[in-house]
Amino acid sequence: MKTFDLRVKQLLDGDLSLSDLPPELRAEGEEALRLLAAVDRTPVTLSPALDARVMAVVRQHAKSPALGAWRWLNTPRDLELRLRVRPWTVWAGALAAAAALALLLARAAPAPVPGVQARAGTRDSVLVRFVLYAPGAHRVAVAGTFNQWDRGAALLVPAGTSGVWTTTLALPIGQHQYAFVVDGARWVSDPGAPAVDDGFGRRNSVVAVTAQGAHL
């Protein structure tokens, strides 16, 4: 594709005349003008049947009942409504509306409580993944406050032969203490989580489950 000099483009735009171009660009300018003239003068011939086709489509649309109904519905009209009411009905309506509003507001507003209050958490659950590296173990479970410390309630599954055991549990929102049970007898705290004294001389791991996820 040929690239014209910027001044030749200005010539085509009518900003410059051919005589404004330097002598070395005049041939290029003339060529560009020739090309443009050829493009401009290319005759465009329309199909003789075009008018008939366009009008056929317009008539078909005009006959459509759906469009007619829409036009009828959409056309603005003057409407006069005459309402004769007795004064007591207006007052009764106003009182009923006020009573309904008062009832709604009374239901929506929480009871005021003095001082700082603890907020009740929702009872939603959050999925939490437990992972333990226990090579050589035959059975690994996780037991904690979320499953009544049941050693058989939540078994971990070995991830191949790597020694990594894992499971995912839906835990309710709140703080939970837990420990892994290896081979049904050995209680092991989670090395990746903070731990607290369990009151029996061992350590329990701690996980805080919130609506935003689990936090160790």
Next chain:
Amino acid sequence: MRTIGLVLTLVLSSTLTGALDAQDVQPRLDGRVSPEVQRAVQRIAADAAAQGLPIDPLVQKAIEGAAKGVPGDRVIAAVRALAGRLGQSMAAVRDGGVSTPGGDVVQGGADALNAGLTGREISDLVRVSGPPQDPTLTLRVAATLAALGVPAKQVLTLLQGLISDGRSQSDLLGLPGQVQTGVAQGATPAQAAAGLARAAGGLPPGRNPDWVPPGQRKPKNPHKP
């Protein structure tokens, strides 16, 4: 006369509620703990319920002890110690301004006590955790930080500072993870927490712009090979 009647009604209803709550203990312990432990835990739970304390943690502790094969007398001692912490927590939370604490916040306080915080520190944390903060969440974060090894006083200072700065609950929840990251990179829990406190308050005076909190690594310059 009317006042005395009202007080009597309140005391009776509280005792009755406690007794009803304590009755729920038996079916939960059936078949899980020895009869001796069951009887003792029922008594402890009844006393706790009469004081308005949550009894679920007590039942959980008894079940936990039995599941771990702990001898009965040690289970009973642990449940009794937990009831004591719950009572202490209740008092601390009330001192902090929560007139009618729920079970969650009382348990959160008991966990914080178990992790090494004092009753006074719990009151202070509850006091700064007015709306929009949640005292239960603050106490849980405090307990977790203390369990990670951050000294209790530092836990208090860090949380008070962040709450005063208007940090969100998500920011507080992220603290234990950040301390763990610092520890994994070689800092002590105290150093990691100090670094977080400094980072939250901006650069300390005299630090150069390249300073990073202890336990954290300077981010790599992506433009350098």
